[in-house]
Amino acid sequence: MLVKDYMTRHPILVDTSRRVVEAQRLMAESKVGHLPVVADGKRLLGMVSRAALSLRPEQLEGLSFWDLTDYMARLTVGRVMTPLSDIHTISPSSTLEEAADLMIAGHVTALPVVEEGGVVVGIITQTDLMVELRNLLGAIEPGWRVVLRVPDREGEFRKIMLALATSNWGVMAMGCVRSPRHPGFWDVLVKVRYCEREELVAELKKIAGQEIIDIRETTSYTER
Amino acid sequence: MTTSPGKMNEPVVRVQNLAIAYETHSGDVNAVRDVSFEIHRGETLGLVGESGCGKSTVAYGLVNYLGRNGKIVHGEIIFQGESLVGRSPEELRKLRGDQIAMVYQDPMTSLNPVLRVGQQMTEVLTVHRGISVDEARTRCVEMLRRVYMPDPEAVMGRYPHQISGGQQQRVVIAMALLNNPALLVMDEPTTALDVTVEAAVLDLVADLRRDFDTAILFISHNLGVVARVSSRVGVMYAGEMVEQAPVREIFAHPRHPYTQGLMRCVPRLGADKAGSVLYPIRGRVPAPDRLPPGCVFEPRCDYATEHCRQERPALRQISNRHMVSCLRAEHIRASEWQPTEDIIPLMPAADAAEPETILNVDGLRTYYKQSSGSPLDLIGLGKKRYVRAVDGVSFTIPQGKTLGVVGESGCGKSTLIKTLIGLEPMTGGAAQFLGFDLEKKASKRDMGLIRELQMVFQNPDATMNPSYSVGTQIERPLRRFKVVPPNQIHAEVVRLLRAVKLDEHYYDRRPRQLSGGEKQRVGIARAFAGRPDLVLCDEPVSALDVSVQAAVLNLLLEIQREQGTTMIFIAHDLSVVRFFSDYVAVMYLGQIVEIGPAEAIYAPPYHPYTESLLAAVPIPDPSVAQQHIRLEGSVPSPLNPPSGCRFHTRCPRRQLLPDGGAICEREVPPMQDAGDGHQIHCHIPLETLHDLEPVVQIAA
Numbered sequence: 001m002l003v004k005d006y007m008t009r010h011p012i013l014v015d016t017s018r019r020v021v022e023a024q025r026l027m028a029e030s031k032v033g034h035l036p037v038v039a040d041g042k043r044l045l046g047m048v049s050r051a052a053l054s055l056r057p058e059q060l061e062g063l064s065f066w067d068l069t070d071y072m073a074r075l076t077v078g079r080v081m082t083p084l085s086d087i088h089t090i091s092p093s094s095t096l097e098e099a100a101d102l103m104i105a106g107h108v109t110a111l112p113v114v115e116e117g118g119v120v121v122g123i124i125t126q127t128d129l130m131v132e133l134r135n136l137l138g139a140i141e142p143g144w145r146v147v148l149r150v151p152d153r154e155g156e157f158r159k160i161m162l163a164l165a166t167s168n169w170g171v172m173a174m175g176c177v178r179s180p181r182h183p184g185f186w187d188v189l190v191k192v193r194y195c196e197r198e199e200l201v202a203e204l205k206k207i208a209g210q211e212i213i214d215i216r217e218t219t220s221y222t223e224r
Numbered sequence: 225m226t227t228s229p230g231k232m233n234e235p236v237v238r239v240q241n242l243a244i245a246y247e248t249h250s251g252d253v254n255a256v257r258d259v260s261f262e263i264h265r266g267e268t269l270g271l272v273g274e275s276g277c278g279k280s281t282v283a284y285g286l287v288n289y290l291g292r293n294g295k296i297v298h299g300e301i302i303f304q305g306e307s308l309v310g311r312s313p314e315e316l317r318k319l320r321g322d323q324i325a326m327v328y329q330d331p332m333t334s335l336n337p338v339l340r341v342g343q344q345m346t347e348v349l350t351v352h353r354g355i356s357v358d359e360a361r362t363r364c365v366e367m368l369r370r371v372y373m374p375d376p377e378a379v380m381g382r383y384p385h386q387i388s389g390g391q392q393q394r395v396v397i398a399m400a401l402l403n404n405p406a407l408l409v410m411d412e413p414t415t416a417l418d419v420t421v422e423a424a425v426l427d428l429v430a431d432l433r434r435d436f437d438t439a440i441l442f443i444s445h446n447l448g449v450v451a452r453v454s455s456r457v458g459v460m461y462a463g464e465m466v467e468q469a470p471v472r473e474i475f476a477h478p479r480h481p482y483t484q485g486l487m488r489c490v491p492r493l494g495a496d497k498a499g500s501v502l503y504p505i506r507g508r509v510p511a512p513d514r515l516p517p518g519c520v521f522e523p524r525c526d527y528a529t530e531h532c533r534q535e536r537p538a539l540r541q542i543s544n545r546h547m548v549s550c551l552r553a554e555h556i557r558a559s560e561w562q563p564t565e566d567i568i569p570l571m572p573a574a575d576a577a578e579p580e581t582i583l584n585v586d587g588l589r590t591y592y593k594q595s596s597g598s599p600l601d602l603i604g605l606g607k608k609r610y611v612r613a614v615d616g617v618s619f620t621i622p623q624g625k626t627l628g629v630v631g632e633s634g635c636g637k638s639t640l641i642k643t644l645i646g647l648e649p650m651t652g653g654a655a656q657f658l659g660f661d662l663e664k665k666a667s668k669r670d671m672g673l674i675r676e677l678q679m680v681f682q683n684p685d686a687t688m689n690p691s692y693s694v695g696t697q698i699e700r701p702l703r704r705f706k707v708v709p710p711n712q713i714h715a716e717v718v719r720l721l722r723a724v725k726l727d728e729h730y731y732d733r734r735p736r737q738l739s740g741g742e743k744q745r746v747g748i749a750r751a752f753a754g755r756p757d758l759v760l761c762d763e764p765v766s767a768l769d770v771s772v773q774a775a776v777l778n779l780l781l782e783i784q785r786e787q788g789t790t791m792i793f794i795a796h797d798l799s800v801v802r803f804f805s806d807y808v809a810v811m812y813l814g815q816i817v818e819i820g821p822a823e824a825i826y827a828p829p830y831h832p833y834t835e836s837l838l839a840a841v842p843i844p845d846p847s848v849a850q851q852h853i854r855l856e857g858s859v860p861s862p863l864n865p866p867s868g869c870r871f872h873t874r875c876p877r878r879q880l881l882p883d884g885g886a887i888c889e890r891e892v893p894p895m896q897d898a899g900d901g902h903q904i905h906c907h908i909p910l911e912t913l914h915d916l917e918p919v920v921q922i923a924a
Binding site for chain 1: 234236265304305306318321322323352353354355359403404405406436437438439
C-alpha cells in the first residue's frame with residue numbers, strides 16, 4: 001500500500017511553452033484534471049490543474065473581447081502554473097496515508113510523484129486514494145460487513161479475531177478507527193465470508209463489552 | 225489486487241487510419257494503409273505478419289523515423305493526448321529521449337562499439353537529466369541488475385563486443401528503460417538470439433510491462449514469441465491490419481483466412497512429418513504498388529468470392545474486442561478447411577525395408593588452434609591452446625533418414641557439418657561415408673565424393689554469385705559432376721527448377737530478382753543437382769518467413785522421399801527439427817549430450833539440457849502450459865570447457881543427485897541407454913529422468 005502501487009504511471013506531461021488553451025483541451029480530451037509541467041528529462045517545474053486554469057472574473061476586468069482572445073492565445077502554461085516551490089510532491093515509496101495527508105494539508109486533489117532528482121514518475125489523485133479506501137474496507141467479493149464498537153483497552157481486538165478464527169470464517173477486510181463522537185471507544189470494521197448472518201451475530205454477541213453497531217451484506221463492486 | 229488504477233485511462237498511444245508512403249522514382253508507394261490501434265498502460269500489442277507487410281514501417285512511423293523518402297500521408301498518431309504527426313524534428317527528438325524508447329533486432333546498431341557499456345549508459349542520465357556521474361552509475365548498475373544481467377558492475381567496464389549477444393540486447397533494453405518511457409517499441413528484439421536467451425529476454429519484457437506499466441508495441445514474425453509476450457495481437461498483411469484480438473482469442477479462434485493460414489504454416493511442438501503436414505499459404509505478399517483492387521488477401525485466399533475481388537473490406541468489430549477485415553469472416557470455419565491441391569506436398573511412400581547405414585561418424589574432433597598472445601608464439605614456442613569446437617562426436621545415419629542437430633550457438637553444430645563436408649580439417653576421429661573416408665579437405669577430395677555430399681546454406685544471398693543467372697548457377701554442378709550429357713544440361717536445369725516449384729522463366733533471372741524463398745529454392749536445386757546421397761542443411765529455413773519456410777520444408781521432404789537422400793538438418797527451432805527429423809542429436813559444447821529417435825527426445829526421460837531447451841521454445845499457442853526452466857549465463861568457452869560433465873555449470877537438475885551433484889564436476893557422465901537407440905549422457909539415473917514432469921503440457 002505504497003504510492004507506487006496506486007499511482008498512475010506515465011502521466012501526460014506538458015512543457016512551459018505550451019499554450020494554456022492547448023493544455024485545457026488536452027485535459028478535457030484525456031479526461032485528466034492535472035498536468036505536471038516539466039523541463040527536459042521529465043524534471044518537474046510545476047503543476048497546472050483544470051480548476052486553477054478556469055479564469056476568475058477579476059482577471060478579465062478591463063479586457064475587451066479582442067484583447068481577451070489575444071491574451072488567451074498568448075498565455076502559456078509557464079505563466080499560470082503553480083510553481084514547484086508552492087506544491088507538494090511525494091515519492092513513489094511513500095505510504096498512501098502520507099499522500100492523503102499532503103493532499104489534505106495542501107488543499108489539492110492530486111500530487112505529482114517524483115523520484116530523487118525531481119523526475120516525474122507518476123501522479124496520484126484523490127480518486128486513486130478512494131479506490132484504495134474502497135478496496136481496503138470493501139474488498140471485492142460479497143460478504144458480511146460488521147462494525148463493532150469496542151472499548152479502548154488492550155485485548156479487545158484479540159477477542160474478535162479469536163471468535164472468528166475458532167469458527168473458521170474468512171476475514172476479507174478490516175479497518176479500525178477511533179469512534180467519531182464517542183471518546184474511549186474504537187470502531188472495528190470486519191468483512192467476513194463463508195458464514196450465515198445469525199451464526200455470525202450469535203458468535204460476536206458472546207464477546208462481553210463489545211457492541212455490534214452495524215451489520216449488512218455487501219455485494220461485489222465494479223472493478224477498477 | 226490485479227487491477228491497476230491506470231487501466232481506465234486514455235490509451236498511451238492511439239493510431240488512427242495511419243497511412244505511410246515512400247516516395248520513389250515511379251511515384252509514392254503506400255507501404256501502410258489505414259492502420260488503427262491503441263495501446264494502454266501495461267499492455268503489449270504484438271504485431272505479426274510476413275516480411276514486407278509493413279510492421280516495421282508502422283513502428284518507425286510512430287516516431288516519424290521514416291527516412292528521407294518516407295512520409296505520413298494521412299491519419300493520426302495520438303501519443304499521451306497529443307498528435308505526433310507534423311511535429312518538428314526537435315520536438316520528436318525530445319519525446320523519443322524522454323517518453324518513447326525503441327529496441328531493435330540487432331543490439332549492435334544501438335550500441336557504440338568504441339565506448340564502454342557504462343559510459344554509454346550513464347550518458348543517458350548525465351546529459352539528459354543532469355544527474356551526477358556517481359548517481360547515474362548507481363542507477364545504471366541497478367537497471368542492469370533489473371534486466372538480470374550477471375555481474376553488472378563488471379559489465380559496465382566492458383566494451384559491447386566483450387559481452388554476448390543476449391547481454392548486449394539486455395544492455396539496450398536497460399538503456400531504453402533508464403528514462404522510464406511511457407511507450408516502448410520493440411522491433412524483432414529476440415530474432416537474433418538463441419532460444420534460451422530469447423526465453424529470458426521475453427520473460428524480462430513481460431516483467432517490465434507489469435512493473436513499469438509501460439505500453440509496448442512488440443513486432444515479431446514469430447508466432448510463438450508473440451503468443452508469449454502479447455496481451456493483444458494485431459496481424460498485418462500487405463500494409464493493412466487484417467485482424468486484431470486478445471492473444472488467447474486470436475490463437476484459439478483466428479477469423480481471418482490469412483491468420484488461419486499463418487497458423488497452419490508452423491509445426492506445433494510435438495508434430496512430426498508422419499502425422500502432420502505443413503500447409504504453406506500459396507502465392508506471396510503483393511508488392512505495395514501492385515495491390516489487387518478488392519481485398520488485399522483475395523489472390524491467396526481459399527474463400528475468395530467475386531465480392532472479395534471488388535470490395536476492399538474494412539476492419540470491423542466481429543465480437544467483443546475482436547476485429548477482422550474479411551467480408552466472409554462469419555462464414556469461415558477454420559476447422560472445415562481443406563487444402564487446395566497445389567499446396568498438398570506429394571509424399572511418395574518411404575521404403576519400408578531396413579535401410580543401410582550411410583554415414584558413420586566415430587569420435588570426430590575438430591579443434592581450432594588459438595594463439596595465447598604471448599611473444600613466444602612468434603617463435604613457435606607459445607603454449608598452444610585449442611578451441612574444442614567438436615570434441616568426440618559419434619553417430620550413424622541410415623540411408624534416407626534425417627538427423628536433426630540442435631543446440632545453442634557455439635555448441636559446434638555448424639563446425640560438425642563443415643568438417644564432414646571438408647571445409648574444416650578434421651583433428652581426430654573418423655567419419656566413413658559410403659565406404660569413403662571423410663578425412664581429406666574438400667579441395668583434395670575425389671570428385672565423386674564431392675558430388676555425393678552437398679550442402680544447403682542458411683543465407684542464400686551469401687552463397688549465390690549475384691552476377692550469374694539462376695540457370696548458370698544450377699548448371700555448374702551438372703557440368704562439373706557430369707551428371708548428364710552436355711546436350712541435356714538445359715533440360716536437366718529446367719527439370720530441377722520445376723522440382724523446386726519454380727518454372728523455366730527463372731532460368732535467366734539474377735539472384736537479386738528473386739525473393740528470399742526463391743533464392744533458397746535455387747540453393748536447394750543446386751545442392752540436389754548432382755543427385756547426392758547426403759545433403760547437409762545448415763539452418764536452411766531460419767531466414768525465411770513462416771509460409772515460405774513451410775513450402776521449403778515440404779520441398780525438402782518431397783525431394784528426400786523421391787531420391788532417398790539422407791540429410792543432416794541443423795535448426796535452432798525445436799518444433800521444426802522435431803517435424804523434419806527422424807533422429808535428433810542435442811549438442812552442447814562440442815559434444816552430443818543426447819541422441820535418439822525424434823519422438824523420444826521430446827518426452828521424458830531427457831537430458832537436463834534438452835529439457836531446458838524445450839522449456840525455452842516459444843510455442844505458438846497461449847493455452848499450452850510450459851514449465852519455467854531457464855538456463856543461467858551463456859555457453860562456457862570451448863577453449864577451456866568445464867571439467868566432468870560440461871553442462872554442470874548451468875545444469876538446473878544437479879540437485880537431484882547426492883551432494884548437489886558433486887560428481888558432475890569430477891566425472892564425465894556415462895552414456896545411458898534408454899532403448900531404441902536413445903542415448904543420454906548424464907549422471908542422473910534414467911528412472912529419475914523418466915519421472916520428470918514433461919516440460920510441455922499440450923491441452924487436449
